[in-house]
Amino acid sequence: MHSKDRDMLRERLLKKLRKAFVFSEEPIYTLSSGRKSRFYIDCKRVTLDAEGAFLVGRLLLDAIADLDVDAVGGMTIGADPLAVATALLSSGTEHQVGAFIVRKEPKPHGDAPYIEGNLPRGSRVVVVDDVLTGGRSTIQTIQILREAGCQVAGVVVLVDRKEGGRERLEALGVPVRSLFTVEDLLET
Numbered sequence: 001m002h003s004k005d006r007d008m009l010r011e012r013l014l015k016k017l018r019k020a021f022v023f024s025e026e027p028i029y030t031l032s033s034g035r036k037s038r039f040y041i042d043c044k045r046v047t048l049d050a051e052g053a054f055l056v057g058r059l060l061l062d063a064i065a066d067l068d069v070d071a072v073g074g075m076t077i078g079a080d081p082l083a084v085a086t087a088l089l090s091s092g093t094e095h096q097v098g099a100f101i102v103r104k105e106p107k108p109h110g111d112a113p114y115i116e117g118n119l120p121r122g123s124r125v126v127v128v129d130d131v132l133t134g135g136r137s138t139i140q141t142i143q144i145l146r147e148a149g150c151q152v153a154g155v156v157v158l159v160d161r162k163e164g165g166r167e168r169l170e171a172l173g174v175p176v177r178s179l180f181t182v183e184d185l186l187e188t
Contacts, residue, residue, distance in 0.1 A: 001062045013046070013055040014184060017159065020045040021185045041159055041185065043130035047081035056179075057085030060128060060156060063177050064097070067153045070123040073100035075137045078130040082158065086128070100125070102141045114144045121149035132157040132178065135165030142174060159185065 001009075020042040046052035060082060064072065073083040080101055087099035100117030107113050119125070127141050132155075142152050155169055160178035169176050 001058070001065075006059070006062055009055050009058055010179070013052065013059060014180060016046045016049065016052050016055070017041065017043070017180060018185055039182070041131055041161075041182075043078070043158055044081070047085070047130060047158070053081055053085040054089070056082055056158065057089035059179050060086040061089055061093070061097075063156050063179065064126050064154070065095075067126060068095070068124065069097055069126050069153050071098035071100050071117065071119055072126045072128050072156075073102065073117060073119075074127045074129050075102045075141045076104060078137075079128050079141075082128040082130060102144055115148055119148070119150065122151070123149075124151045124153050126153055127155045127174075128157065129155070130158045131161060132159070132165040132169075132176070133161045133163045135168040138165065138169060139172065142169075142172065 021039065022042065023039045026038065047056055060072065064086075071083075072086045073079055083099035083101065087097055090096045098118055100115055100119045103114050103116065125145060127138060127145070129138055132138065138155055138157075142155075145152055152174055154175045154177060156177045156179070158179050160166055160176075160181045162181055162183070166176045166178075
């Protein structure tokens with residue numbers, strides 16, 4: 001994608017993300033880790049919106065263009081709309097990618113009890129998520145994928161809260177890319 005097109009798409013998506021950003025003077029928002037925070041990013045308001053899903057899919061495809069992967073996905077539910085939008089928009093392109101979902105709990109039947117989607121052993125994948133904070137669920141996702149015989153080429157997140165998740169993932173040897181950081185949402 002040309003940089004001018006990428007910049008235009010990024011601006012449109014950033015505008016939507018800023019509308020989904022909620023800030024408080026007191027730490028009143030409970031994160032998935034259980035920790036309290038002064039801000040919350042309701043990414044599903046963006047990723048489940050028609051235009052938002054399109055923008056996310058296009059920008060994620062661009063972010064993984066150099067990685068030569070078979071599929072994108074991650075832990076349900078944050079990764080689901082990102083993975084589907086990316087896979088859908090890859091249709092008809094030179095390099096199509098599939099989507100997969102990693103369950104939080106294993107299903108009692110099947111060959112890959114944690115993984116949904118067409119993800120054969122040996123697949124090269126990118127893990128996606130809407131928000132990266134501490135990285136706990138992404139680390140769990142990477143472990144499940146590696147146990148299933150997949151090669152994790154990287155992690156791409158919509159927003160990095162810059163609270164240590166990137167460093168934890170990179171310590172596992174997994175490169176991390178983010179479309180935006182919390183600072184991008186705070187800028188006016």
